[in-house]
Amino acid sequence: MGEYRVIDGAGEFEQAVAAIAAGEGPVAVDAERASGFRYSQRAYLIQVFRRGAGVFLFDPPAIGGFASLQAAIGEEEWVLHAASQDLACLREVGLDPARIFDTELAARLLGLPRVGLGPVVEELLGVHLKKEHSAADWSTRPLPQAWLEYAALDVELLVDVRDAMAKRLVAARKTGIAGAEFEAVLRKEPKPAAADPWRRLSGLSSIRSPRQLAIARELWLERDRLAVELDLAPGRLVPDSSLLAAAKAQPRARRELADLRAFTGRASRSELDRWWAAVQRGIAETQLPPMRVPSEGPPPHRGWAHRHPDADARLRTARPAVQAAADVLGMPTENLLTPDHLRRVAWQPPQPADAEHIGAALAALGARDWQIAATAQIIAASFVEAEQALMDAESDPS
Template sequence: MTDALTVPFEEGHDAVKVIESRDDYLEAVAAIAAGHGPVAVDAERASGYRYSQRAYLIQVFRRDAGAFLFDPIAIGSFQELQDAIVDEEWLFHAASQDLPCLREVGLVPTRIFDTELGARIAGFPRVGLGAVVEQLLGITLAKAHSAADWSTRPLPQSWLVYAALDVELLPDLRDALAAVLDEAGKTEIARQEFDAVLHRAPKPARAEPWRRLSGMHALRGTRALAIARSLWTARDAFAQETDIAPGRIIPDSAIVAAAAAAPESRKDLAAVKAFTGRASRSELDRWWAAVDEGRTTEDLPRLRGKGEPTLPPPRAWADRNPAADRRYKAARAAVTARAEELDIPLENLLTPDTLRTISWEPPATVSDESVAAALVALDARPWQVEATASLIASAFTAPAVVAAAQDSSAEDPAVS
């Protein structure tokens, strides 16, 4: 590894142009197809500014071809680029963030290498792009525009340089990180994790997304929940209509404040000091209609939402299910020790949900084989099963844990 540069790498970068025409796009695709090696890909969204999670800029780099920045809104179809690179390895940093919006425009890889996830598996203490680049390549990046509004047009040149660097360094970073993983015997682990990210199914839509409002815990009673639900629904519809991030229209805190106050008139709503936001007054009629609907509806929501986690939080297990509590604590200690031994973050060795689920409802007969089968059913990767199944089985069958389960069963036959 070379010594880190003393000035930000961006300062020496050439001017960057955004490709907006079909002719320029097709010329860029031909250059990328003629390049060699893996293809670095990144996408910039406007999270926190726009309602949609679409890509507003797509960056591609390949050795002997160069870096190309595409405006997906202007380009339209990316079928030619997809055809040119579909069989190549695509490089990402935090692929899970970019894959959904790339799929929207028809860019779908068949093989990936994720430098952020690879750095986690390698045991790096910091896995942001700048930190990993500095550690492995000795280059200091000034990460100044990661939270920018990428729907802005025209995009400032400093933003474009930043965007180009996100892909230009990935091939060298991939090679350096692959060597680290190989030396640590983690190449196959990384391959399985990359494949899991690539083929992970999208999360199903929440049954009641309005319950994710920040500060909801402060509301009391179903009527307040009904007002919050109605306001959230009105805000979401307006956000979709205007393609503005909901929180920039009226923040969650404003909805919660209005729901708690339960105003009885448009004037009362306007008088709620905490009811703020850029559209809190310009769209006051809209919000009052929503509040009035929540005040008068007979379709009151339940205090506890549909589709919420079926397992209680682990802190409640000692009272709710003491046997599961003992299993979970014993298994977590064993898996934590294994994660430290492998120098892999605990959540990457086995997800918290997986460990909690199998601890709450273990196989009827606990053995290495039955625990391994249960982990596979919970979508654990082969390397995770190999690393943890025996440990978990041993933890579940430890004398102290078994005795606790027997005591719990004696006190309450419904508890296992």
């Protein structure tokens, strides 16, 4: 195995693009970010492999635009593992595939017991991949050679994996299903930004008063501003647990905040004025945030049995029926039908709740045609069974 180099200059980049364009077959693509280290989710390394061309490792911050690479391979099939994790950062630099083959998703559809890249490569090719650098800080420069070897192997075997999986999909008669799922990943719209992103604060449910919630909000927002400014992961400045501790303590003086032992983190004392100002804003807030915000979806299922027994019966009857159908198809239940889709139609079924109308409801939620064909009739029958069971229980209280 030779020494790998990172391409970070315009001349080298164009030479690499020409070599990739002259290659043949699908193009394996991967991206490495610095999650947990940086605030942004940008790519800090992009790996590309094509038969007849070899492996190329690109430095996105140094290169900037990838227009010529996009022009060379944009219409080819791209092979990615867990494509949904990388498409956003690839699109950020101008790399956007027209067609994909997602080896992680294919592994799920084939019912492989483990779907991480390492286990999949070992299962299909008999090659053991070391994954010790998966959580590395890829914004590091220069990147160590061991990391580059790891990154290169992430794409070097991916086309071989794709070919082996394609054969298994044909044998399992799942080629059409896989194509529909790949297209769904490619066309999926990004989630809209949360109205109150600060409510993602880990452990927020332990807050007991609106005043504490206001302090937690101001601390979270202040940490987020600093994290953006420094391009550092927020938790590396002050962890969530420390923000919660400060919010619950409701310190009345800067010194109280400084003396709070649970308020830790690399920026907890160096930016103390910043945090104290946030606490003061929370204490002075006159329009306190609500403890709970209404959800557009159904309430948590744990409360259905007592408050909404009809919906609970429908869901409890349909779940195992859908799971049994997934078992027959040899795939995880969540790949046969998104659990939230089933919850929503059980909570508010269409009328009449027959296969046709349930199928239409599932389609409106984003289910694919093959998923509807495999589940709509099963769900409709389950709802009838649930309704009958409730009627029987009412007529025979004993």
